[in-house]
Amino acid sequence: MNFIWVWKAKNIKRYLIIALAAFFTAGIIYVDQAKIAVFSPSDDDAAIYRADIDEQEVSLTFNISWGEEHAIPILDVLKDHDISNATFFLSGSWAERHPDIVERIVEDGHEIGSHGFHHEHYTKWDDSEIRRDIQLAHDHLVSEIDTEPNYLRPPNGSFDERVLSVARSQNYHIIHWSVDSHDWKEPGVDTIVDNVLEPISPGDIVLFHASDSATQTAEALPTIIEELEKNDYEFLTVSELLAGAESEHSVIE
Missing domain, CATH: 1.20.5 (Single alpha-helices involved in coiled-coils or other helix-helix interfaces)
Known part of the structure; x- marks a missing residue:
C-alpha cells in the first residue's frame, strides 16, 4: 500500500x-x-511601398546623394517625354552643393522628398543622431525649394521600426519602393528595362537613381517610359499616387 x-x-x-x-x-x-x-507598426508608422489602386498609374522615383553628371540627362529624358511629375529624393548635403540642379528639378515640376543629410545607415545610429540628420536635411531642402517635404527615403533604404518612429515624430512618411531597377549596379540597359517592365503593376513605386552611379539610367528610361505608355500607364508623383488611394505598408528589416 x-x-x-x-x-x-x-x-x-x-x-x-x-x-x-x-x-x-x-x-x-x-x-x-x-x-x-x-x-x-500602425499604418502611420509603417513604410509605404506602393498604392493599392486599379488605375494604370505608377510613380517614377529617383535617389540622388552624390555627383552631378547624370541628373541633368535624366531630367532631359523626362522633359522630352513630357513627364513633369517624378519624385526626387535628395540628400541634403548634395542639395547644398548643387542648388542649380535642385532648381532645375523644381522648375521642371517634379516633387522633392528627403534622402537624409549624410548617406549613412540610420539603423546603425541612435535616435538622436537620426533625428538630427533628418532635421538637418529638412532645413537645407526647405531653404532650397521653399516648401516642406514630408516624404523620406532613408539613405541606403535602411530602416526599422525605430527609424520609422523617429521619422513620424518629425512629420515624415517613409517611402520605400515596390519595383527596383537596380540601375546603380550598372547591369546593362536591357536588364534595367526588364527589371522595371517585367514586374510592373498599377500603383507601383519604381526606384531609380540619378547619382553618378546611375550611368545607364538615362539610356534605359526612354524605352521604359514608351513601353509603359503603350500600356496606358500614367506617371504621377508619390503624393499624387497616394492621394485618394489605399497605400500598402510594410516594415523592411
Missing part, C-alpha cells in the same frame, strides 16, 4: 512539473505575443 502511494506521489510530482512547465511556456508565448502586438 505504501508502495502504491509512493508511486502515485512520484507521478503527481511529475505531472505537477509538466503542468508548471506548460504554464511558464504559455506565459512566455503570451509575453512574446504581447510584444509583437506592442511593436507591430
Whole structure:
C-alpha cells in the first residue's frame, strides 16, 4: 500500500512539473505575443511601398546623394517625354552643393522628398543622431525649394521600426519602393528595362537613381517610359499616387 502511494506521489510530482512547465511556456508565448502586438507598426508608422489602386498609374522615383553628371540627362529624358511629375529624393548635403540642379528639378515640376543629410545607415545610429540628420536635411531642402517635404527615403533604404518612429515624430512618411531597377549596379540597359517592365503593376513605386552611379539610367528610361505608355500607364508623383488611394505598408528589416 505504501508502495502504491509512493508511486502515485512520484507521478503527481511529475505531472505537477509538466503542468508548471506548460504554464511558464504559455506565459512566455503570451509575453512574446504581447510584444509583437506592442511593436507591430500602425499604418502611420509603417513604410509605404506602393498604392493599392486599379488605375494604370505608377510613380517614377529617383535617389540622388552624390555627383552631378547624370541628373541633368535624366531630367532631359523626362522633359522630352513630357513627364513633369517624378519624385526626387535628395540628400541634403548634395542639395547644398548643387542648388542649380535642385532648381532645375523644381522648375521642371517634379516633387522633392528627403534622402537624409549624410548617406549613412540610420539603423546603425541612435535616435538622436537620426533625428538630427533628418532635421538637418529638412532645413537645407526647405531653404532650397521653399516648401516642406514630408516624404523620406532613408539613405541606403535602411530602416526599422525605430527609424520609422523617429521619422513620424518629425512629420515624415517613409517611402520605400515596390519595383527596383537596380540601375546603380550598372547591369546593362536591357536588364534595367526588364527589371522595371517585367514586374510592373498599377500603383507601383519604381526606384531609380540619378547619382553618378546611375550611368545607364538615362539610356534605359526612354524605352521604359514608351513601353509603359503603350500600356496606358500614367506617371504621377508619390503624393499624387497616394492621394485618394489605399497605400500598402510594410516594415523592411
